[in-house]
Amino acid sequence: MSPTSPRRRDALPLPLPVALFLVLGLALLWAQPAHAQTGIGASGVFTEKEALGPDGVVPVSLEEFAHRRARLAEAVGDGVVLGMGTVAPPHDYIPFFQNASFRYLTGVTEPDAALLMEVAGGEVVSEVLLVNPRDPETETWEGYRMGPLGTREAAGLDGRSVGELAPALAEALERTGADQVLVVGPYAPGGTVRNDVTQRVDALLKGHPGVEARNASALTDRLREIKSDAEMDLLRMATAITSAAHLEVMSLVRPGLNEFEVQALLEHTFRRYGAERPAFASIVGSGPNSTILHYNTNDRHMEDGEVLLVDIGASYGGYAADITRTIPVNGRFSPEQREIYQLVLDAQRAAEEMAGPGVPVARLNAEAARVLEEGLVALGLVEEMGATYEDAAGRSRSQLTLFYMHGLGHGIGLDVHDPWPTVLEPGTAFTIEPGIYVRPNLFSEVLPDTPRNRELGEAIGEAFQRYVNIGVRIEDDYLVTEDGLEWLSPVPREIEEIEAFMAGDRSVPLPRRDDWVEWYRAGVGSAHESVQGSVHGGVEGHPGH
Incomplete structure (x- = not known):
């Protein structure tokens, strides 16, 4: 494109x-280091x-997601980080796509989710993933959710209901004494149209007049530059x-x-x-x-x-x-x-x-x-x-x-x-x-x-x-x-x-290519199947959940 x-x-x-x-050419001398090799050589x-593709593929591990959050904490130093996932579309038959920054930090592809991190001295002090609760009636229409009790297995994070985001944020601000919230996601209060993340963050901070929100996506952008x-x-x-x-x-x-x-x-x-x-x-x-x-x-x-x-x-x-x-x-x-x-x-x-x-x-x-x-x-x-x-x-x-x-x-x-x-x-x-x-x-x-x-x-x-x-x-x-x-x-x-x-x-x-489909079954696709498999048979609060 x-x-x-x-x-x-x-x-x-x-x-x-x-x-x-x-x-500018002579002044800037845009030349690569003498030892660097360039170009694709004799690639056929x-x-x-x-003949196409890698020898196999596996999904990003939970350990790697945790490492990404740790690197973000190093960049932040001290404070409260609020990662905002994308809100659910107005109708369940409209495709949903998670925003890249939130997916980079969590791997979570469910709507409405949030990540709350407390950081001190460049280290993660606490982190919690807030997601929609299990609801069999809704899931009949929209598909299975991980729910707060499923976040540890699915994302490697402790979970809470996203309905508790406001009190969870208030608790984090009180513990840290922070006067700003670093928002990871498409937070743009100065935009002509206030997107869903901006509206949600501003609503959360109405009860905290001394606290301001700041877009910290540039920090994750720098992490994402190198694969x-x-x-x-x-x-x-x-x-x-x-x-x-x-x-x-x-x-x-x-x-x-x-x-x-x-x-x-x-x-x-x-x-x-x-x-x-x-x-x-x-x-x-x-x-x-x-x-x-x-x-x-x-x-x-x-x-x-x-x-x-x-x-x-x-x-x-x-x-x-x-x-x-x-x-x-x-x-x-x-x-x-x-x-x-x-x-x-x-x-x-x-x-x-x-x-x-x-x-x-x-x-x-x-x-x-x-x-x-x-x-x-x-x-x-x-x-x-x-x-x-x-x-x-x-x-x-x-x-x-x-x-x-x-x-x-x-x-x-x-x-x-x-x-x-x-x-x-x-x-x-x-x-x-x-x-x-x-x-x-x-x-x-x-x-x-x-x-x-x-x-x-x-x-x-x-x-x-x-x-x-x-x-x-x-x-x-x-x-x-x-x-x-x-x-x-x-x-x-x-x-x-x-x-x-x-x-x-x-x-x-x-x-x-049969092998490509089998790689998906064993790798990327297994993550979706494991979430579905872990919730069959009941709801949170019942045996097995």
């Missing part, structure tokens, strides 16, 4: 004019599902399932199909192997829709001679993949499509070859932008290096951003745009995803009608007509290792590889 929108802060900055790069591409071994394996599995979905798509696509048929197949693949859901709205854009960054209507019949951009990601055990491939609908790239595609691939490879431990992410962005701008000049879509156009406010803007208007990559993890460091280090999980988008409305609607822009139209108009309605994005997922870079999504991306694979005679869905 393209990493930037006006609302996102966790993505790489937009490409800067080349002139600025030249001024896989065209069969049997543990268990997290890496969950990401490997998420990317393997997503890669398998891309192989399914390449086996299916042909002129005359609707985009929703592609979406149905790929999301079937996600659930077939235990992914919870798509990590974001699947993007399946053909023809002119390939030039819309986050298009997700997915309802157009694709035609011969067009490209299809597929930007998808499975969420497995809560961890999100994000892989994009752009393929020819008829199985063969046209000369114009090949030129745009190869340019984007060259930019991705240039950044990829630089990536490794100790490398600033800004350096990757600058290198990819340089390659893209040089290529667009050669194709006649940009007048010259550093050339500008005039925006609606009369300001000069880089012509590169007319065709490449997002950042190069983002972190991946519990969120598809996960926290990540500004300098790559072992354990960083991230994407590299350059793109070129030749929008059909560039001159009719996007560019203001000014003398300067009319000159631009005359200069690049012929090239624009040659490449219009071609949108190409290539996105891969990576883990930074001590030795360089691990490529998590090795499915066809070279032009020849894609065309050769699409020329094969395959029926979909492709054969089932």
Whole structure:
């Protein structure tokens, strides 16, 4: 998924004019340490599902969750920490998704939950998980709950009813003497719309006029920047399932199909192997829709001679993949499509070859932008290096951003745009995803009608007509290792590889990976089954509960 929108802060900055790069380049010396290895080396591409994925996968352990909370306590020092889970949706038939910060600290995926921690001297003094009580009548509709008596087995934490959160918080404030509550979760009192966490926290503090709430999610964000071994394996599995979905798509696509048929197949693949859901709205854009960054209507019949951009990601055990491939609908790239595609691939490879431990992410962005701008000049879509156009406010803007208007990559993890460091280090999980988008409305609607822009139209108009309605994005997922870079999504991306694979005679869905389903049964899925198994036969207060 393209990493930037006006609302996102966790993505790489937009490409800067080349002139600025030249001024800053010598001064900043964005060079990785001499000993660092970079790039993916001789990693091969896989065209069969049997070659994808890790050798196995297990869920994050209760011990690891406890270690995460201990590290948070070290960062806090002293005080009261309130982790707020996401509230239940208004109807039980609406899907529920736990917020990433709360899941990171507890692993709990039930709604309405809260975590209350007292911290002193950088250590956890007490911690309690507050959850909805067991209620057989409600559970008939919504499914089994762990209940307060089940939290120790399910989450490794003592439990209380979430209905006791107000007195539990009051007791913690009295014991610690704290004058603020550090909230982990989407607490945003200054927001235009007060979300559920903000409303609940503010209501809790009404009875404590001398106590203020402060969002402490930045502390957990820093912890989430570097992935543990268990997290890496969950990401490997998420990317393997997503890669398998891309192989399914390449086996299916042909002129005359609707985009929703592609979406149905790929999301079937996600659930077939235990992914919870798509990590974001699947993007399946053909023809002119390939030039819309986050298009997700997915309802157009694709035609011969067009490209299809597929930007998808499975969420497995809560961890999100994000892989994009752009393929020819008829199985063969046209000369114009090949030129745009190869340019984007060259930019991705240039950044990829630089990536490794100790490398600033800004350096990757600058290198990819340089390659893209040089290529667009050669194709006649940009007048010259550093050339500008005039925006609606009369300001000069880089012509590169007319065709490449997002950042190069983002972190991946519990969120598809996960926290990540500004300098790559072992354990960083991230994407590299350059793109070129030749929008059909560039001159009719996007560019203001000014003398300067009319000159631009005359200069690049012929090239624009040659490449219009071609949108190409290539996105891969990576883990930074001590030795360089691990490529998590090795499915066809070279032009020849894609065309050769699409020329094969395959029926979909492709054969089932039995081992993947068994891994889920023994690992990620066992957590859900154990909660259900532990509550069968009674309610809290009755034998066995």
